[in-house]
Amino acid sequence: MTDQELQLLVEELSLHYFELPFLHKAYFNSRLRTTGGRYLLRSHNIEFNKKSYEIFGLEELRGIILHELCHYHLHIRGRGYKHRDADFRDLLKKVGAPRFCSTIEENKKKTSSRTYIYECVECKQRYPRKKRMNVNKYRCGKCRGHLIEQITD
Ligand SMILES: [Zn+2]
Numbered sequence: 144m145t146d147q148e149l150q151l152l153v154e155e156l157s158l159h160y161f162e163l164p165f166l167h168k169a170y171f172n173s174r175l176r177t178t179g180g181r182y183l184l185r186s187h188n189i190e191f192n193k194k195s196y197e198i199f200g201l202e203e204l205r206g207i208i209l210h211e212l213c214h215y216h217l218h219i220r221g222r223g224y225k226h227r228d229a230d231f232r233d234l235l236k237k238v239g240a241p242r243f244c245s246t247i248e249e250n251k252k253k254t255s256s257r258t259y260i261y262e263c264v265e266c267k268q269r270y271p272r273k274k275r276m277n278v279n280k281y282r283c284g285k286c287r288g289h290l291i292e293q294i295t296d
C-alpha cells in the first residue's frame with residue numbers, strides 16, 4: 144500500500160463513519176515502532192505504522208485508522224480527544240473502533256528485554272545487566288578498571 148492509497152482510505156473511512164471530511168495528511172512513518180498509528184496534535188496529520196498493516200492486515204489497519212480519526216475529529220472540534228475522555232470513548236464505540244491498537248510483537252519483546260551494557264574502559268570487557276547500576280560503586284571484575292554505561296535503545 145502506498146501513501147496515496149492510505150490517504151484515500153483514510154478520507155473514505157472518515158466520510159463513511161464520521162460523515163466528516165479528513166482534510167489533512169495520512170502517511171506511513173517507518174520510525175513508528177510500538178504503536179499502529181499516531182495523531183499529531185500540531186499538524187493534524189496522522190502517521191501509520193506500515194508493519195501493523197503488513198503483519199495484521201487490512202482489518203487491523205482499518206481499526207487503527209478509525210481509532211486515529213476519533214482523536215482527529217474530536218481534537219479539531221475542541222472536544223475530549225484523549226483516551227480517558229468520555230467523548231473519545233463514546234465515539235470509539237459509535238464507529239466500532241478498537242480501544243487500543245495491537246502492539247507489534249517483535250517490538251514489544253525488544254523493549255521488555257532491554258539491557259544495559261557496561262564496558263570497562265581499561266580492558267573493554269562488557270557486562271550486560273538487566274538493571275541500571277551505579278558505575279561509581281562497581282569496578283571491572285577482571286582488571287578493576289572503571290566501567291562506563293553504553294547507550295543502547
Ligand atoms: Zn489513541
Ligand SMILES: [Zn+2]
Pocket residue numbers: 263264265266267268283284285286287288
Ligand atoms: Zn577491565
